[in-house]
Amino acid sequence: MSGLKLRGVRKSYGAVEVIKGVDLDIAPGEFVVFVGPSGCGKSTLLRMIAGLEEITAGDLFIGDTRMNEVDPSRRGIAMVFQSYALYPHMTVRENMGFALRFAKKPKDEIARLVDEAARILELEPLLDRRPKDLSGGQRQRVAIGRAIVRHPDVFLFDEPLSNLDAELRVHMRIEVARLHKELATTIIYVTHDQVEAMTLADKIVVMRAGVVEQTGSPLALYDDPDNLFVAGFIGSPKMNFLAGIVTGDTVRLPEFGDQIIPLGRLAKPPAQGADVTVGIRPESFKRGGEAVLDLTIEIVEHLGNESFAYARQAGGQLLTLASDDGRALQPGQRIAARFDAGQVMLFDKAGKRMR
């Protein structure tokens, strides 16, 4: 088990810089998730840790060893790919044991390691099948098994569940969480799915355009995002963003018929007349509060346990409201949506959080 340290890590292809200086500490045994929209560089960063992409500048340490120029096979890592990357002509057993042959391990040792991994992943009945005879979830388990047999210090997962259907994805997500508990190994996991990130991670690294936007525990990112991007990316459904203008100790909302909401308590109150973005999570409307917005409901989605209402005011922008008593809501209905002003987040013009 090793931790990782990234210091000023950069990657460019010619003149195009795709990773723009990443500093990151990963503790031994930690489950870290890189999350971000496609093209943000999260997979590239993972591949640089794996040694599949060269590091243009900066230092990568796994444990205490600088690994920049070390061959992928000597970094103490194992990787699980989105496409599974199984050897199609080999059986499950051969797939898992293949690489061990080149690590000069004796045959009975290989058999023992494969059997052990098969037991952990419940693959025993499938050991003599070929990948083409397996379902997507089974293939992914074999790919994980192939990583396990090497007893790596660090597991790397590159969007491992993206090719699975929704139901299987939830199931495999729990499998991965269980695996982390059982093996207690450092895991770096790349996904664009924020639900996967929230449910699996000890620490989430939110990336955008080659830059780390924020690092922290799932709830820290949810409760206390540093900027507009993180606030919008973490949480489902998305946080509502309303344009506002600071007026006294209130915020005026021009797109909502100049309604006024109270300004929460801030350490550094913004200047009068400043343009701000007001962030309200849909679920803030569940709990009620002193602040009120008058809205007209357009669409209601019933999920059973909760309902989402999409509402706006006088041609303004559409807001998402989560509601416990949403079954009573009707399209066209006018409501006074209440929320706690203390839960409202303010962002300045550059998108930085105002605290």
Place this chain on the structure above:
Amino acid sequence: MAKSRIGRAEQLNGWLFIAPALVLLGIFMIYPILWSLWMSFQTGRGMNYSFGGFANIIRLTEDPVFIRALTNTGIFLVVQVPIMIVLALLFAAALNNPNLRFRGFFRTAIFLPCVTSLVAYSILFKSMFASDGVINDLAMVLRLMDAPISWLGDPFWARVVIILAITWRWTGYNMIFYLAAMQNIDKSIYEAARIDGVPAWARFVYITLPMLKPVILFTTVISTIGTLQLFDEVNNITLGGPSDSTLTLSLYIYNLTFKFMPSFGYAATVSYVIVLLVAVLSYLQFLVARDRKA
């Protein structure tokens, strides 16, 4: 069954659609095949022939020239096809490496020979390997040999020239199949193997080759058939000489039919030997390549 009127009309339409093709196939393929089978039991010269039963088959076993042609064809097959397949695989592997510079140029250069005309390149090879040809001159200038080699006058070297020629002409053709197949292999399979510490040679032997097996089988069968029918090169470079050392079955058939006093029946019999060889060898290759574990 199609007893209804609509069903019958559809059947008729179907037959009408394929009728032109069927007629052409019948006249130009099926009829000649059957006719030549019948011919292979005829003996005699020119237009004077009569039914001879198995006489032609017996003649095969006693005909030293046929045995010679069969042996030569076998030599070309056993020596040239493996060399070409291995060479094509190595070229494909090299060209598939993204770190290789000028890949497009090399790919074109290796593939280009197989768009040249068979006769044109044969004549070129003949002139290059003539006693006073470029090859001898160059080798002498570079002091690679003391005396010029009589490439086309020596039975051994004549075979070497033929093998060189067809290898030059057909390697690129096979390589394209391998390259296409290699580019279809998921790159992350190799990355997974690299991370897991599988050395480069093992990635080629245990991953690339098994995944190319269907293509290798296909090209081997195609090359085998091509070599069994080898004609243009030998006819244009060596004319089967010296002293029949490069005579192939196809060239022998041609000679029997058009060069000597025509012996259509016997020529047809030799043709069926090629058919039989193609069938047997292809079957054997499929048998060898069959998935034992499946």
